[in-house]
Amino acid sequence: MLRSFLIGLVAGQRGITPLAVIATATRRDEIAPDLPLQKLMLNPVIAAGTVAFAAAEMAGDKMKTAPDRTVPIGLAVRGITAAYAGAALAPRDKRVLGAAIAVGAAFASSYAGLAARKWGMRRYGQTATGFVEDAVVFGSGLAIANPSLFAKKG
Template sequence: MIRSFLIGLVAGQRGITPLAVIATATRRHEVPAALPLQSLMRHPLVAAGTAAFAAAEMAGDKMKTAPDRIVPVGLAVRSVTAAYAGAALAPRGKRLLGGGIAVASALASSYIGWRLRCAAMDRFGQTASGFVEDALVFGAGLVIANPRLVADEL
């Protein structure tokens, strides 16, 4: 259940990244395609689409007009993607609990991450702080959903 909790932390910072890393994990057969529509993530176009949407979200985050992650629609997106990713990473028979844990950690981390990002933007600017946050969030998401990526390199 720790992976469900951790993917929720990722979702709290970037709403679409959990789908992209779950698509990667599903294509790599690190996560079974057990959830509705998850087998579609094995298709190269669907996997590429999730990555493109995640990249677009990261690019949009650098714009001055980007809304805060704690606006209601942002929290709704984070909740849905966290629930799906958290369920995908949970053991069979505990998928509902995994989704719930991911949503709770996503909502809590949205507010914490927002505060930290505001402080970082004051000191380092929106673009620089955003790139650092993107690297941390995307890297963490990949490792959480695809632990063999790191194990294969060791």
């Protein structure tokens, strides 16, 4: 359930990143494609599309016109992707709980992350703080969904 909580924290910062890292984990056999529509992520075009959308979201975040992550549509996207990723990372018999934990974490981290980002932007600007946040979010998401990428090899 820890992975579900952690992916929820990721979703609170970037709404599409959870789908991209779940697609990567599915293609790498880190997680079984058991959820509805998850087998689609085995398709290289679909998997690449999730990564492209995550990259587009990260690029859009640097624009002055980017809305706060706490606007209703932003929270809705974060809730949906957190639920899906949280369920995918939870034990099979605890998928609903994993989804709920991820959604709660996503909503809480959306507000906390926005406050932290606004604090950082006053000192370092929108672009610099956005790139740091992207690196932390993408790296964390990748590690949460694909732990063998970071495991010590023998």
